[in-house]
Amino acid sequence: MADAEKKNPELEQNKKEREMPLIGKVVVIGLFGGIFWSLLSYFTYVFHFTELSPNLVLKPWILGDWKNRVLGQFIGVVVIGIISIGVALLYYAFLKKFQSIWVGAGFGIVLWLIVFYVFNPIFPDIKTVAELKRDTVITTICFYILYGVFIGYSISFEHNEMRDERQAEAVSTNE
Numbered sequence: 338m339a340d341a342e343k344k345n346p347e348l349e350q351n352k353k354e355r356e357m358p359l360i361g362k363v364v365v366i367g368l369f370g371g372i373f374w375s376l377l378s379y380f381t382y383v384f385h386f387t388e389l390s391p392n393l394v395l396k397p398w399i400l401g402d403w404k405n406r407v408l409g410q411f412i413g414v415v416v417i418g419i420i421s422i423g424v425a426l427l428y429y430a431f432l433k434k435f436q437s438i439w440v441g442a443g444f445g446i447v448l449w450l451i452v453f454y455v456f457n458p459i460f461p462d463i464k465t466v467a468e469l470k471r472d473t474v475i476t477t478i479c480f481y482i483l484y485g486v487f488i489g490y491s492i493s494f495e496h497n498e499m500r501d502e503r504q505a506e507a508v509s510t511n512e
Contacts, residue, residue: 359499363429364422366491371421374484375414381480382410387473389463391417396462424448425488429496436493438486445485449478 357365375391382390391413395404403409432440453466466474 359495360426360429362495363425363492366488366495367422367425368418370425370484370488370491371418372414374480374487375417378477378480379410379414381476385472387476388470389473389477393460393462394420397459421488425492428488429492432489433492433496436490436497438490440493441486441489442482443485444489445482446478448485449481452481453477 378387378389379391381387390410392404392409394413394416395409399409404412428444432444453463457463457465
């Protein structure tokens with residue numbers, strides 16, 4: 338009787354918990370990473386480590402003075418979180434196989450270069466890199482590196498874990 342119970346897939350104890358697909362995990366990692374790191378960036382703005390705040394993402398498109406207040410900062414954080422989902426999907430598409438802290442750090446530096454050199458004309462309130470204070474440049478580079486490491490290592494870890502689980506299942510079914 339005990340062997341029959343162990344093999345019966347209808348019993349609750351024999352059902353496997355459904356895991357979130359990898360793409361779902363990438364979306365969650367991107368959203369959380371964007372919100373977490375932009376919130377930390379907001380605190381560095383409040384404590385004057387940087388001249389730039391999360392509401393910067395709203396300034397080219399949204400009118401009104403509210404975007405310069407706390408509400409604008411938190412809406413900017415949410416918008417950055419949503420944009421970060423796309424960034425995480427890009428990392429997943431091209432770099433998920435590399436489980437190295439250096440790949441994530443390099444990804445963060447490339448993102449910083451894109452935002453501060455390529456997208457700079459879109460944001461009228463951002464000075465050029467040469468015009469920014471040294472504290473702002475150093476703080477933002479550090480945040481982008483940390484963000485890149487977080488996104489990169491989290492996605493690579495999940496990708497490798499799922500690959501290892503599939504290989505283990507394949508081995509166990511062949512036995």
